[in-house]
Amino acid sequence: MIPEIGHFALVLALSIAVCQGVMPIIGAHKNDAALMSVARPAALGQFVFVSISFGCLAWSFLQSDFSVLYVANHSHRALPDVYKFSAVWGAHEGSLLLWILLLAGWTVAVARYSSDLPQPMMARVVGVLGLLSCGFLIFTLLTSNPFERLIPAPADGADLNPLLQDPGLAIHPPILYAGYVGFSVAFAFAIAAMLTGKLDGAWARWTRPWTLWAWLFLTVGIALGSWWAYYELGWGGWWFWDPVENASFMPWLAGTALVHSLAVTEKRGLFKSWTLLLAISAFSLSLLGTFLVRSGILVSVHAFATDPTRGLFILGFLGVVIGGALILYAWRAPDLDSTAGFRPVSRETFLLLNNVLLVIATTIILYGTLAPLIYDVFEWGKISIGPPWFEFAFALPMLPLVFLIGVGMHAAWRSQAFGPLVERLRIPGIAALVAGIAVPTFFYGRFGLLVSIGTIAGFWIMVVSLVDPLRSWRRARGTPGMTRSAIGMSLAHFGVGMFTLGVTIVSAFTIETDRSVRPGEQVDVAGFSFELVGLKNVQGPNYQAIEGEIEIRREGEFVAELRPQKRTYIVQQNPMTEAGIDAGWNRDLFVALGDPLGNNAWSVRIQYKPLIRFIWLGALIMALGGVVAASDRRYRLRAPAREHATSLSEEPA
Amino acid sequence: MARYVALIIVFAVLIGIFALGLERDPRKLPSVLIDKPAPEYALPRVKDPLSTTGSADYAGQMVLVNIWATWCAGCRQEHDYLLQLAARNEIPIYGIDWRDQRPQALKWLNELGDPYVASAYDEDGRVGIDWGVYGAPETFLVSRDGHVLYKHIGPLDESIWQTEFVPRIAAQGTAK
Amino acid sequence: MKPRQQRMLAVGLAAAGILVATVLSLQAFQENLMFYVEISEVTEGNAPKDRNFRVGGLVVDGSVRRQPGELEVEFTLTDYQNQLPVYYNGILPDLFREGQGIIAHGRLDDRGRFVADEVLAKHDENYMPPEVAESLAKHAAAQEAALEAEADQQ
Numbered sequence: 001m002i003p004e005i006g007h008f009a010l011v012l013a014l015s016i017a018v019c020q021g022v023m024p025i026i027g028a029h030k031n032d033a034a035l036m037s038v039a040r041p042a043a044l045g046q047f048v049f050v051s052i053s054f055g056c057l058a059w060s061f062l063q064s065d066f067s068v069l070y071v072a073n074h075s076h077r078a079l080p081d082v083y084k085f086s087a088v089w090g091a092h093e094g095s096l097l098l099w100i101l102l103l104a105g106w107t108v109a110v111a112r113y114s115s116d117l118p119q120p121m122m123a124r125v126v127g128v129l130g131l132l133s134c135g136f137l138i139f140t141l142l143t144s145n146p147f148e149r150l151i152p153a154p155a156d157g158a159d160l161n162p163l164l165q166d167p168g169l170a171i172h173p174p175i176l177y178a179g180y181v182g183f184s185v186a187f188a189f190a191i192a193a194m195l196t197g198k199l200d201g202a203w204a205r206w207t208r209p210w211t212l213w214a215w216l217f218l219t220v221g222i223a224l225g226s227w228w229a230y231y232e233l234g235w236g237g238w239w240f241w242d243p244v245e246n247a248s249f250m251p252w253l254a255g256t257a258l259v260h261s262l263a264v265t266e267k268r269g270l271f272k273s274w275t276l277l278l279a280i281s282a283f284s285l286s287l288l289g290t291f292l293v294r295s296g297i298l299v300s301v302h303a304f305a306t307d308p309t310r311g312l313f314i315l316g317f318l319g320v321v322i323g324g325a326l327i328l329y330a331w332r333a334p335d336l337d338s339t340a341g342f343r344p345v346s347r348e349t350f351l352l353l354n355n356v357l358l359v360i361a362t363t364i365i366l367y368g369t370l371a372p373l374i375y376d377v378f379e380w381g382k383i384s385i386g387p388p389w390f391e392f393a394f395a396l397p398m399l400p401l402v403f404l405i406g407v408g409m410h411a412a413w414r415s416q417a418f419g420p421l422v423e424r425l426r427i428p429g430i431a432a433l434v435a436g437i438a439v440p441t442f443f444y445g446r447f448g449l450l451v452s453i454g455t456i457a458g459f460w461i462m463v464v465s466l467v468d469p470l471r472s473w474r475r476a477r478g479t480p481g482m483t484r485s486a487i488g489m490s491l492a493h494f495g496v497g498m499f500t501l502g503v504t505i506v507s508a509f510t511i512e513t514d515r516s517v518r519p520g521e522q523v524d525v526a527g528f529s530f531e532l533v534g535l536k537n538v539q540g541p542n543y544q545a546i547e548g549e550i551e552i553r554r555e556g557e558f559v560a561e562l563r564p565q566k567r568t569y570i571v572q573q574n575p576m577t578e579a580g581i582d583a584g585w586n587r588d589l590f591v592a593l594g595d596p597l598g599n600n601a602w603s604v605r606i607q608y609k610p611l612i613r614f615i616w617l618g619a620l621i622m623a624l625g626g627v628v629a630a631s632d633r634r635y636r637l638r639a640p641a642r643e644h645a646t647s648l649s650e651e652p653a
Numbered sequence: 654m655a656r657y658v659a660l661i662i663v664f665a666v667l668i669g670i671f672a673l674g675l676e677r678d679p680r681k682l683p684s685v686l687i688d689k690p691a692p693e694y695a696l697p698r699v700k701d702p703l704s705t706t707g708s709a710d711y712a713g714q715m716v717l718v719n720i721w722a723t724w725c726a727g728c729r730q731e732h733d734y735l736l737q738l739a740a741r742n743e744i745p746i747y748g749i750d751w752r753d754q755r756p757q758a759l760k761w762l763n764e765l766g767d768p769y770v771a772s773a774y775d776e777d778g779r780v781g782i783d784w785g786v787y788g789a790p791e792t793f794l795v796s797r798d799g800h801v802l803y804k805h806i807g808p809l810d811e812s813i814w815q816t817e818f819v820p821r822i823a824a825q826g827t828a829k
Numbered sequence: 830m831k832p833r834q835q836r837m838l839a840v841g842l843a844a845a846g847i848l849v850a851t852v853l854s855l856q857a858f859q860e861n862l863m864f865y866v867e868i869s870e871v872t873e874g875n876a877p878k879d880r881n882f883r884v885g886g887l888v889v890d891g892s893v894r895r896q897p898g899e900l901e902v903e904f905t906l907t908d909y910q911n912q913l914p915v916y917y918n919g920i921l922p923d924l925f926r927e928g929q930g931i932i933a934h935g936r937l938d939d940r941g942r943f944v945a946d947e948v949l950a951k952h953d954e955n956y957m958p959p960e961v962a963e964s965l966a967k968h969a970a971a972q973e974a975a976l977e978a979e980a981d982q983q
Contacts, residue, residue: 073726150730158726297674311675319668326664330657344839360847364854370670371858377673382865384883386934389861393854514919516900575923594920598897603920777928782887782909782965787930 003068006056007147010097013049013104014137016042020107020130024123028195036123043111043126046133047104054101057146058088067153070094070146076159076571078542086170087160092294092310093146095173099290100136102174102181103129110185110210117206124192125185132184135317143310159571162543168228176221176248180286182214183255187283187325190276194328199336204266204275209635211262211279215255216626222248223619231581236512236590236607238615241390243298246369247289250362254282257358264351268413271348272336274355276329284322285362291318297373343415350408357401364393391507402457402500405493406464428467432460444509444610451508458501465494488629495621502614511608514594516601526608528589529553535602543569543576548602550580550591559589564604566593588612686801691718691793692783696773699750699758706771708799710747715825717746717818718793719769719809720781723757725789731808732765738814739768744822748772751781751789794818796825863934867964868908876937884913884943885932885961893927906933906943910968917945924950930961 020042027035057070061084066072074087074094089098107129114122140146163169189207193199225248230238239245258278264271292298295311342348368385375383410424436456441447469490472482482490511526522531533549545567552559562580569576582589587610594603686692695707719735721728739746748769750758755774762772775781784793785804794803802821805813865883866876876882886906895902901918904927915933925931925948935945 069730072729151733154729158724291671295671295675297671312672315668315671315675322664323661323668326657326661330661333657344836360850368858370667373674374670377670382883384863384865385858386861386863389854389857392857396850396854514900516898518898577923592920597895597899601898603900605920779928785965785967787961 002056002059002063003065003147003149006053006060007145009049009053009056010137010141010147013046013053013100014134014141016045016049017130017133017137020046021127021132021134022130023127024130025127025195028120028123028127031120033119036119039123039126039130040111042130043104043107046130047108050097050101050104054088054097057094057097058085061085061087064157065153066155066157067149067151068146069148069150072150072154072157074160075157076542077156078570079157079160079165080541082167083160083165083170086164089173090160090164093140093144095177096136096140096144097146098173099177099181100133100140102177103133103136103184106178106181106185106210107133110188120196121192121203121206124195125188128188128191129184132188132321135321139310139313139317143313156571159542159569162567162569162574162576163232165542166228166232168224168232172221172224172228175217175224179214179216179218179221179255180248180251180289182210182217183251183279183283183286185210185214186258186279190279191325191328194276194325194332197332197335199265199272199276201266201269204262205634207279208259208262208266209630211255211259212626212630215252215259216623216630218248218252218255219619219623219626222252223616223623226619227616230612231579235577235592235605236510236579236609238506238612239387241365241368241385241387243369244289244293246365247285247292250365250369251282251285251289253358253362253365254278254285257355257362258282260351260354264348268340268342268348270338270340270342271352271355272338273333276333276336278355280322280325280329281362284318284325287314287318287321291315292369298369340414342413345411345416345418345421347408347411347413347416350404350411353404354401354408357397357404360397361394361401364397365390368393399453399457402461402496405496406460409464409489409493410467424467425464428463429460431463432456435459435463440505440508444505446509448508451504454504454508455501458497458499458504461497461500462494463497465490465497483634484632485629485634488625488627488632490625491628492622492625495618495623495625497618498614498621499618502611502618505611506609506615509610512605513607514603514605516597517604518599518601523604523606525606527554528559528608530589530591530604530606532602532604538565540567542571543567545578546593548580548591548593548604550604552582552589562589562591564591564593583613585613586611686785686793686804688800688802691795691799691801692780694749694773694780694783696749696775696780699748699755699762699772699774700767702755702774706747706773710771711745711795712799713797714745715797715822716770716795717744718749718784718795719746720749720751720784720786720789720791720793721772722751722753722789723761724753727808728790731790731810732768734808734810735768736766738809745770749775749780749784751775751786752778794821865932867968868906868913869911869964869968871913871937871943872911878937881934881936881946883932883934884915885930885964886913887961887965888925888927888929888931890927906931908964908968910971913943914941915943915945917948919946919948921948922950930965932961 019038023035023042024039027033027038060068060071061075062081064071064075064077064084066075070091070093074090075084079087087094089095107126110129111122111126114125117125186207189203189210193203225245226238229240230236258275261271261275261278265275291311291314295314297311368390371385372383375381406428407421407425410421433456436459437447437452439459440451440455468482468486475481513523513525515523517523517532519532519534522529524530529552531551531553533551535546535548538545538547545565547563547565550562550564552562560582562582564580565578567576567578568574577592579590579592581591587608590605590607590609592605594605596602691708693708695705695709698704698706721732735746738744746769748771750772752775755776758772758774773780778786784791788806790808792805792809793801796802802825803817805817860880863881863883864877865885868884868886870876871884884906886908889905889907889912892905893902894904900920901916902921903914903916906913906915915935917933929950932949933943933945934947934949935943938944
């Protein structure tokens with residue numbers, strides 16, 4: 001009964017979404033207040049029914065209702081309850097439902113917090129979001145219905161893929177999807193602007209907080225995925241340039257460019273075409289990611305197992321949505337006027353470079369991700385592109401960008417005099433140079449030109465981001481402090497610096513070794529001694545494992561005890577490696593069990609990973625900066641309607 | 654104006670490439686065995702390890718050879734349909750129980766029903782390799798003279814049966 | 830320099846920079862490209878000589894050899910027509926076993942042995958990488974046809 005209710009609720013949601021998609025946009029076009037006012041209640045109605053549907057699916061999982069095919073395929077009686085719940089989005093059909101739920105959620109939020117938007121604008125935005133919902137709902141109902149029945153029901157299910165039975169991976173999709181779906185709001189605003197043909201500072205001010213929130217969810221989502229891959233996949237890697245990972249990174253890069261471009265449009269009324277195109281691109285890349293992952297066109301360890309007919313549907317949807325947006329863009333972009341000018345050395349120039357470099361980076365990753373497919377289609381061979389190329393090619397635009405961040409964030413709008421800039425940045429620059437060379441050489445024992453460039457860059461951004469907050473902290477009483485927007489920016493950039501530093505040090509100074517070890521023997525790595533004390537059998541809720549006990553000492557002093565496991569899950573009989581990790585702010589010690597080698601020996605992988613936590617900590621700080629910036633008073637969406645905010649003040653973006 | 658059009662063109666080209674890519678998907682591509690002789694095999698039966706079943710059993714007949722296993726969710730999905738198809742007596746279905754455990758397989762056939770004339774027990778998957786199997790379920794249409802006419806990857810259902818199998822079976826009937 | 834000339838110089842420098850970067854990355858692309866080569870192609874001598882490439886095949890039963898207690902392992906891959914000896918020094922993936930379809934990245938040494946620096950098994954033990962399945966079936970069919978032809982001649 002419950003699955004049928006869930007199914008029916010989805011159908012109802014679709015019919016409401018149709019109204020939500022069609023009526024307000026027509027209403028905005030004809031200036032019909034009645035039609036436009038359909039938007040808010042429709043958004044709410046759709047959200048309610050989608051929630052009911054999601055709830056029914058979750059209930060089916062928690063009750064282990066194996067008469068539902070999707071539940072039978074991805075759950076098991078012995079599965080812990082928390083994973084029964086997260087199994088809802090563990091495969092294609094359910095994760096689509098999650099996507100739809102989040103889209104409905106964002107739409108309701110926009111409908112609710114839009115009191116200072118003129119009604120036609122709100123109607124168009126909610127309308128576009130409604131049309132997107134229609135597309136996803138139709139796709140789900142026609143090709144990917146999670147409520148399909150399996151009669152007679154099997155006694156037990158096929159169990160959730162053991163890789164997904166993990167807290168990190170359980171929350172990774174909701175947060176990641178919140179980001180992907182959130183970019184649809186910026187997209188909707190862009191479409192709305194193109195429909196009216198008007199784009200001004202007020203439009204940018206409305207769009208910006210929504211974009212920031214989507215961006216920061218995506219940041220956290222990607223960081224979570226990376227951290228999960230590190231500790232769960234068992235081999236110490238944190239980024240593999242896997243097509244699915246790239247599919248999440250590209251919208252992030254476009255989204256970052258968008259957030260910055262919006263600042264310029266808001267402050268100076270410039271970069272309107274850029275901002276529109278970036279808003280279209282960020283969401284388009286999200287959709288592209290969905291396509292790549294679900295259509296079966298790319299082979300990847302992450303990809304959902306699904307079939308090409310679904311792929312054709314998504315492709316069609318992609319074509320209509322993006323094609324339509326690009327046509328609108330071609331129609332409207334030439335007429336967007338920008339009157340203000342700026343000098344070669346100015347904040348605008350740096351932000352322009354920022355846009356260009358980020359777009360180049362995105363294109364590079366897109367090329368590398370699609371190349372194997374293109375080669376295959378044209379029968380030039382079956383190829384694969386490994387991480388080394390991605391790292392090299394990605395670094396090409398990123399390295400200059402990273403240095404420019406430090407300068408750009410201190411440049412004034414319109415025109416920045418060279419002298420004062422150099423004056424302000426001289427000491428941070430020297431500090432970064434010194435630290436950047438000293439740290440690898442003396443702390444990690446090796447000087448390398450490339451390494452130092454990376455560490456200098458990391459320190460440079462970190463120090464330079466602290467300049468403004470320090471000045472604000474030491475300011476005279478009574479003078480105004482930094483706006484939240486500015487604090488957020490400094491914080492986010494500081495996070496970027498931390499991230500860069502972490503990546504550089506980990507890439508250059510990781511020590512990784514596979515050894516054969518017998519109980520009682522020890523291995524020395526990076527000044528630590530790892531002793532395999534012994535091995536034993538352990539039992540988990542739905543798995544059996546062989547557990548190793550590893551004792552780590554440094555110069556005789558006890559450091560940590562790790563318990564890596566080799567698990568075999570009862571139902572699917574797949575072996576899985578659980579690594580043992582001793583985490584520290586400045587290094588991780590990582591141990592994973594391999595296989596028995598005979599003669600009482602086991603293969604063991606030991607890794608020393610310096611500063612690896614800086615990578616995720618940096619990302620979290622970036623996201624925190626986003627939260628702070630989004631909460632700036634300027635964006636308080638309940639504030640009374642304000643007219644155009646094309647101010648030319650010296651306030652940083 | 655030109656650069657906007659260029660953008661749209663680039664996008665259209667990409668979509669075209671994707672569509673081509675989907676068409677070429679190995680799951681949609683005809684198997685390398687199409688129109689080639691179907692692999693010969695003889696294996697112990699699932700239900701009776703002492704007797705064998707294999708390609709000799711259906712020589713001279715048009716049959717379906719269905720690759721299945723108890724660990725495979727899609728096989729559970731198509732099982733009811735296979736029972737229906739078998740009941741209609743349109744075509745004999747021979748099973749190959751691929752990389753499976755005999756006790757589970759027996760339980761499966763006893764509890765859920767057995768649509769197969771006979772099921773061969775391919776424990777280590779060797780025979781599956783010969784057929785180019787890369788996952789379960791897969792269903793092959795084998796002609797009277799022992800050639801592979803068609804391979805379907807994924808669960809079988811009525812619409813696939815009608816669109817892909819029935820026309821090929823009919824064509825064989827008139828050709829000879 | 831007048832502002833306009835400054836502007837043009839800046840644009841020129843940027844364009845040059847982008848051109849250099851593009852050339853560099855395309856070059857690196859060619860160098861880093863890894864082709865998938867069928868085992869029969871390798872044994873016939875058609876594999877790239879001094880660069881990494883990918884092979885895929887079935888691990889031949891009984892071919893996995895290692896000294897007890899040592900990490901180094903040797904095994905043989907087959908595509909049903911030909912066999913390729915593989916050498917690997919490292920931890921094999923969880924799902925590696927005899928009879929399994931696997932893919933290896935590496936290059937040939939002068940002895941015709943494939944020295945792998947990475948061995949991959951599909952993450953689900955019951956599925957095989959599509960390229961491997963395709964080439965296996967192709968060669969199995971070719972082998973059978975060859976056997977049949979032989980039988981006909983006798």
